[in-house]
Amino acid sequence: MTGHTHFARSLRLHRLHHHSPSGLMVTPLDHGISDGPVVPAGLSFDQLAGQLAAAGVDAAVVHKGRVRHIRPERFARMSLIIHLNASSRQAPDPDAKYLVTAVEDAVRLGADAVSIHVNLGSQDERQQIADLGRVADACERWNLPLMAMMYPRGPHIGDPRDPALVEHAVAIAVELGADLVKTVFPDSVPDMLRLTASCPVPLLAAGGPARADRSEVVEFVDTVLSGGAVGVAMGRNIVQSASPEQLAGTVAGLVHARRHPDAMTGEEHHDRRQTLLA
Structure with a gap:
């Protein structure tokens, strides 16, 4: 990697952090292809994007067509991540992700980064990992950060939160050149600490299943x-x-407000939760 390439990609990675040099809040809005409309009734996609930007979200993930329906000024305080692959839950194999956009198209659309979803253990795993490799190569050429969304998910996956499987999924992303990795929480802090310690790039936790109320989130x-x-x-x-x-x-x-967990006392964790819930 040349110095210029390193600088350009690093610059875009830093731009993702609109509100903190360490913490990163991303809101994926790419569910329209997989699940159908998810935006609340009475709210346009543009209005939702405006609310997210005003709330302090660092980046939103959308498909290429949705960019046309969001005003550019929404991304003055929030980065644009274009999602590159998709699948529908109506398909015979909903875990089979296929490319629907190229990295160069994302560059033309003004994206700050791209994302791609890989299901480790799916019947289509071979193609998805190959697509991840090709996308990573294109990101190198275009100096664009890559977020890999890695999930243990398929007919032979017994426990999708198995720490060893989650660590394997994350390792694939790192091996092929991802700058950021999104994956599931393996259901215990010690397992998460081992996972993040083994991952040399920033790791984001997927939001997971619906939670009953704000306090659970x-x-x-x-x-x-x-x-x-x-x-x-x-x-x-x-x-x-x-x-x-x-x-x-x-x-x-x-x-x-994220600080390294070793630098925070239990009382600080408690006080931070209570402040945000107030």
Whole structure:
């Protein structure tokens, strides 16, 4: 990698951190292809993007067509990540992800980074890992940061949160050149600490299944940050909440106040949760 390439890619990575040099809050909004519309009734995609930007979200993940329906000024305080592959849950194999956009298209659209989803253990794993490798090569050529969304998911995966499987999925992303990795929380802070210690690039925890209320979301975010994650990539728990802007602001505040877990006392963790829930 040349000095110029390193500088350009590093510059874009730093731009993702709009509100904190360490914590990173990403909201994926790429569910339209997989699940259908997820934006709350009465709210346009542009209005939702505006609420997220106002709440302190660092970056939103969208497909290429949605960019046309979001005003450019929304991205003055929030980065644009273009998602490159997709699948529909109506498909015979919904775990089979296929490319729908190229890195150079994302560059033309003004993206600050791209993302790609890989299901480790799916029947289509071979193609998805090959696509990840090709996308990583293109990101090298275009100096664009790459976020890999890595999930143990498929017919032979017994426990998708098995720490060894999650670590394997993350390792694949690192081996092929991802700058950021999004993956599932392996359900314990010690397991998360081992995972983040083994990952040389920033790791974000996926938002996971729907949670009943705001306090559960805050508790989850605080837990993954305690495990060494730089932040979260949380979509549906934000978008489908009673107040997306309010909950996004709460989560962003927690993420941007992130300190290394070893530097925080139990009392500090408690006080931070109580402040955000107030």
